[in-house]
Amino acid sequence: MMKTILRFIWLGLIPVLLLQSSSFVAQETKQNNPKNVGPDINGPDQNEVAETVDPGFNLFFASSDREMENVPIYFNKPLPEWLKGSLIRNGLGKYEIGHRRFTHAFDAFSKLFSWKFPGNGTSFFSAKFLESEFYQTSIKENDIAPYLMFETVDPKFDIIQRFEALVRGIDNMNVNVYKFGDGEIVALNDFWKVYVIDPVSLETISPITAPIHVPKSMSGFTFLNFISSAHPLPEMGTLNHLTYLSSVNIIPGMKSRISLVRIKSSNERSIIASWQVDRVPYMHSFAATANYVVFFACPYFINVEKMVRYAIPERALDWEPNTPTTLYVVHIKTGKLKVLKTDTTFMMHQINAYEKDSDIIVDISSYPNPDFVKNLEMKYLLDPIKRNEFNTRAVVKRYHINLEKSSVKWEVFQDSNTAPCASALDLPTINENYRYRSYCFAYGVALKCNNVSLSDIALVKKDLCRGGGDKMWKLVNHYAVEAWFIPTPGGKNEDEGYLVLPVLNGETRSSYLAIIDARTMMVVNHAELPIVVPFNLHGRFFENIF
Numbered sequence: 001m002m003k004t005i006l007r008f009i010w011l012g013l014i015p016v017l018l019l020q021s022s023s024f025v026a027q028e029t030k031q032n033n034p035k036n037v038g039p040d041i042n043g044p045d046q047n048e049v050a051e052t053v054d055p056g057f058n059l060f061f062a063s064s065d066r067e068m069e070n071v072p073i074y075f076n077k078p079l080p081e082w083l084k085g086s087l088i089r090n091g092l093g094k095y096e097i098g099h100r101r102f103t104h105a106f107d108a109f110s111k112l113f114s115w116k117f118p119g120n121g122t123s124f125f126s127a128k129f130l131e132s133e134f135y136q137t138s139i140k141e142n143d144i145a146p147y148l149m150f151e152t153v154d155p156k157f158d159i160i161q162r163f164e165a166l167v168r169g170i171d172n173m174n175v176n177v178y179k180f181g182d183g184e185i186v187a188l189n190d191f192w193k194v195y196v197i198d199p200v201s202l203e204t205i206s207p208i209t210a211p212i213h214v215p216k217s218m219s220g221f222t223f224l225n226f227i228s229s230a231h232p233l234p235e236m237g238t239l240n241h242l243t244y245l246s247s248v249n250i251i252p253g254m255k256s257r258i259s260l261v262r263i264k265s266s267n268e269r270s271i272i273a274s275w276q277v278d279r280v281p282y283m284h285s286f287a288a289t290a291n292y293v294v295f296f297a298c299p300y301f302i303n304v305e306k307m308v309r310y311a312i313p314e315r316a317l318d319w320e321p322n323t324p325t326t327l328y329v330v331h332i333k334t335g336k337l338k339v340l341k342t343d344t345t346f347m348m349h350q351i352n353a354y355e356k357d358s359d360i361i362v363d364i365s366s367y368p369n370p371d372f373v374k375n376l377e378m379k380y381l382l383d384p385i386k387r388n389e390f391n392t393r394a395v396v397k398r399y400h401i402n403l404e405k406s407s408v409k410w411e412v413f414q415d416s417n418t419a420p421c422a423s424a425l426d427l428p429t430i431n432e433n434y435r436y437r438s439y440c441f442a443y444g445v446a447l448k449c450n451n452v453s454l455s456d457i458a459l460v461k462k463d464l465c466r467g468g469g470d471k472m473w474k475l476v477n478h479y480a481v482e483a484w485f486i487p488t489p490g491g492k493n494e495d496e497g498y499l500v501l502p503v504l505n506g507e508t509r510s511s512y513l514a515i516i517d518a519r520t521m522m523v524v525n526h527a528e529l530p531i532v533v534p535f536n537l538h539g540r541f542f543e544n545i546f
Helices: 002-019 046-053 057-061 133-141 159-168 304-310
Strands: 068-072 085-094 100-102 109-117 124-129 176-179 185-188 194-197 204-208 223-227 241-249 256-265 268-277 292-297 300-302 317-319 325-331 337-342 346-356 359-367 395-402 407-412 426-429 441-446 458-463 471-473 478-480 484-487 497-505 510-517 522-528 536-543
Touching: 057 497, 085 176, 085 185, 109 133, 159 304, 241 268, 256 292, 268 325, 292 346, 292 359, 325 395, 337 407, 346 426, 346 441, 359 426, 484 536
Parallel strands: 176 536
Antiparallel strands: 068 124, 085 109, 085 536, 109 124, 176 185, 185 194, 194 204, 223 241, 241 256, 256 268, 292 325, 300 317, 325 337, 346 359, 359 395, 395 407, 426 441, 441 458, 458 471, 478 497, 484 497, 497 510, 510 522
């Protein structure tokens, strides 16, 4: 149905677009530079400058073509016997095929990485591309196939290819991995479709677009039901999980819908609550407590006309700086909805939420606007001067939502002398035993920690209770990504456990897996990896899977 609708719309737009086709003529670009550190944006001296200023940083955003399975890796100290399971991460693996390159980091082909810990002192590393339809078609054609992506490619697609991309939709699940109630582990993006993967071999099993019963009040050919979240959350006290579905109305002037969805398994979902909206906001994640789900509908709206016209989602998102953020608060058991307004803000990731007295407490990584998303284009990231010119610093905000009073208050956290960028964290993680509970510690990545260089990256620990427990780990020319917190079995303290993450050592141009004591934020163990691990987005540890 979706393909039929888009074809119908495009038949009316093609004559107009043909008049503009000269601006979309594909232009050849240079081949990969010999160092394989990304496209040559501003001339031959750029990589030399980058290696001098930020050695190895460009490898963060360069293709990693080698695949492998169960390669032994060796830690410098014995591993704890209780560490049994697999850390699986999803992220950016390949930035070009043939003569075409992605222009935005978010569009790189998905590559899965895993670190297995059988509990007998050994450990193993695997790396494989997600065998999506998008990836397989592109490899077969030795060209980036026309599928919908966040931005575009260089050379650009022609008008027919852009039409193909719009009809095919997004198929690159390069953001996260998650385990549903049926035990299946899937690769996700901000879309309804997922890919089931084998957590042991990292082989791609199959795509799933879960059927869902859509009430008559929100059904019909005018809705495109495909936008969701890469960050599902568990439904407390059950084996179910929560996500959302945005149903975009393609008829101008007609309302769209947002639905809170219960996930029982990778192929079984049901709607808890559904409500109309004038425009669909872009939402990457949402917050939940034991009884409520909170959506931050920031004023970053999907413009359907632009989406159809350009077939480029990044160009179809409208930011309205003078429009407040709308909060949709849904009671999980009854589906009752409360709509509130708060300050204009932009967020990608919620940190945690819980209920305290009459308030719902929600912590997020907040930005004044979504400009940094646009600035994650390859032409900026690979330029050692331009990438330092844009602001990437988040601010940890706490919201106090009182449904009885229909009030929303918020506060920001200040940095301490011990960790001067701890409040600028994003890509957050917590001790999951404290999910939906009052908690004290959030961990995350602070880009541009010194507020000068994007490559000055710190892994930080933010003390949300006392303020004096802020800590951070930072090493010059070592580039960290999101960590995952693995709690020590039987631990009595919230921060009793390890942060585990891959780190790129720019000076040696190699990667290692770091194990960091969450109490002290000191590296206590590490293992060199056989290949460079480029920038990862999200991942998690799965117990007893190896």
